[in-house]
Amino acid sequence: MRTKNYPLIFERSKQGRKSYSLPPLDVPELKLDDEIEEDYIRKNKANLPEVSELELIRHYTGLSTRNFGIDSGFYPLGSCTMKYNPKLNEDIAKLDGFSYIHPYQDPQTVQGALEVMYDLGKHLREITGMEEVSLQPAAGAHGEWTALLMIRAFHEANGDMNRTKVLIPDSAHGTNPASATVAGFESVTIQTNEQGLVDLEDLKKAVGKDTAALMLTNPNTLGLFETEIMEMAEIVHDAGGKLYYDGANLNAIMGYVRPGDMGFDAVHLNLHKTFTGPHGGGGPGSGPIAVTGELAPFLPKPLIKKQGNTYVFDEDLPQSIGRVKPYYGNFGINLRAYTYIRTMGATGLKKVSEYAVLNANYMMRKLSREYDLPFKQHCKHEFVLSGKKQKMLGVRTLDIAKRLLDYGFHPPTIYFPLNVEEALMIEPTETESKDTLDLFIDTMLQIAEETRLNPEIVQDAPHHTVVKRMDETTAARRPILKYDL
């Protein structure tokens, strides 16, 4: 076990060391203080660390070994679609012709980039069954908020000023209600029924003249397909509301059913999930939105259009909600997603969903021998177990998650969704082999046995990580958010 703190980069710093080199100044040097008032010239240097190049490399390489990625091992983090991040995508994104291009270059000089964006948009329209797309939103939550602003602008353009409420199932991602608030709406929670699906009666009660939209993930966060989706669409549309599709779970249904054909009016896609843009340790992501023709005039500007053989930016969108981000979106991530879609094609993407769903159901059935399965029907790409049996033996879901770390796995998402007690939300993805799934299943079954025979070993986990459980209470109560220089 390690007994020493891993040094901070600041603690490695020694005055006089450097890891940069610049050519000598090749222009005549001017005295800057003739021009810049003294008060505006910085007196105290920014205390950035001073290390040699090897020390820099050792520091960050060391940090990387203290981190767990998909390349390190199985990462069944529910709702996050932690699938393999193809290496080709990374190489393409790093080509000079894609990474060293400026957003304000004349479109004539970046036709290759515009072609990628246009073609990606076309592919995403087909995959979602929608009419128009914007690649501008930077992430899923950003896409949600963008589409909600558009829905609001749509209602207002129709003189419908009192649609102030957004309906959101209790199983939804936290971003849904947060995005609704930031877009100026009030959120109303819709109950889930005993089958783990939206309670239609509750929806009927909540819907009304003040409904702006219903936000829905389908399959939902329990991994279950909302079979009454067309009834829900009718209820909401009859009341004059719009249907918003949270694309977080698109990995379950590609090639089988499209949001547009399910009655949705707007959808965001998490290109960093379904379409393999890497998660990057928390970002960047990319959250394009696709919408029906009715909502298209409200899209953020500019859009990319093709005129003859030339790609151009279309700024002429008088009803647009405006820009949601400078420039055109996270191009680098969009490029990776495009590379992935082109690698898989239509047949491949359907197989992705087929195997993602098969893997999840296989694990669900095997794990339900030991863990409580609150919803018995087939799941889609992910499923939720409850650790309530283990809790009765004094072992909490958090303990199970920590014990998994000892066995070299990233734990599932825990304590979400909120409507399942001691939830464990597992999403294997299609890029994992049966061998890996079996290893994980065996480990989970073993932890269940440990819980019965030797609960302390689970309660005290992890035992083999570089640090043990962290004191999060003190971290929040007496926050230390930077190194004290």
Added chain:
Amino acid sequence: MDFRYLPMTEKDKEAMLETIGITSTEELFADIPEDIRLQRAYKLKQAASEMELEKELTDLANKNMNTKNISSFLGAGVYHHFIPSVVHHMISRSEFYTAYTPYQPEISQGELQAIFEFQSMICEITGMDVANSSLYDGGTALGEAINVSYGQTKRKKIIVSETVHPEYREVIHTYGRGFQLEIVEIKATNGITDLALLEEELDEETAAVVIQYPNFLGQMEPLQKIEKLIKDPKTLFITSCNPLALGYLTTPAEFGADIVVGDTQVFGIPAQFGGPHCGYFATTKKLMRKMPGRLVGQTTDENGLRGFVLTLQAREQHIRRDKATSNICSNQALYALASSVAMTALGQEGIREVAYINMQKARYLKSKLIELNISIPFSGAFFNEFVIDLKQPIEKVNEKLRKKNIIGGYDLGKTYPELEGNMLVAVTEVKTKEELDLFVKELGDLYEN
């Protein structure tokens, strides 16, 4: 067609179906109503092999003029700075780039510590008390900042200088829609915010004043004077800053800024057609709990070892849902890492030196253009960008420069009608004297004709 990312074999598939107790995967999709099922295959381009796709996309990349091959004078918020090799090598460690948000601190200490160090470096550079783990980019960080000012003051009027990046202003207009904020723009005089107009507009309804430093036109805004005009202690002073410029210039913290935002693209992140970049958000201790985005804090483990965790999560969407300070749930961790590596490579001397070289080279170019009798409309102090008045359509000028293998500067007429015929020229350390002289020569040739 084989799919190299899919390990499923026929044999495995059969065994798995048997465990589930079904005969075909179709049964797993039987709950999707028949009438909405897609009855055909997606109409997409044919799947391509790795070899074909690499060729096709490399060809597309080669269709773009890239600023490594061709001399570019574009800046306007996105800059071509030198990126040391170490940056690429470190962000290509897949333990970093294939990880997600560090929810499990025991196996995420690498990412958590890297973010903690990023937060520390941003505080050092801006002079502020606290910084978050990063936001999407500088423009959206400014959008988040105005929402914080509304949350803090419950006031709806936001005063923003016209010298703030035009697209950042567009973004805050959009961000303001949610809470129906009133965004008031202040005109510029001689390339900086008109202080008289600002003073007139300030009132007890003002939530925030937004200034860019150095501003979009390259000029240094008089932050000291602006801060003095903001007499109401409740009104927040928000600045959007190029962090490289702060290697040489006095920090906004010293001029009383309450929130400092911007983009760390200048440190180790290529332009990549506008994104992803990396927004930073720094503020005072007082506003710490109002901050949007992830925060990493230092703590100890059960054995007393130092470690890092995501903290103050009670602000965030996954806990607070509709009461959260922001809907944001990601950050730009990978590019925050790129910037941290680049800032480490520079160190305290390097950041100042690079800033200084940028300023010297920009001034050299400016002096040479003055020799050509090209008029320079703004006379104030500047960082690495300045405006030249060519008195002719910039689009045409740039077209001619392109034929000489030069990408000219930003056409200001597009966003400032009164600056029609003016170009914003950016000079960074990557420009050699030869390139600057060539630009002067080509511009001189055009200017004479």
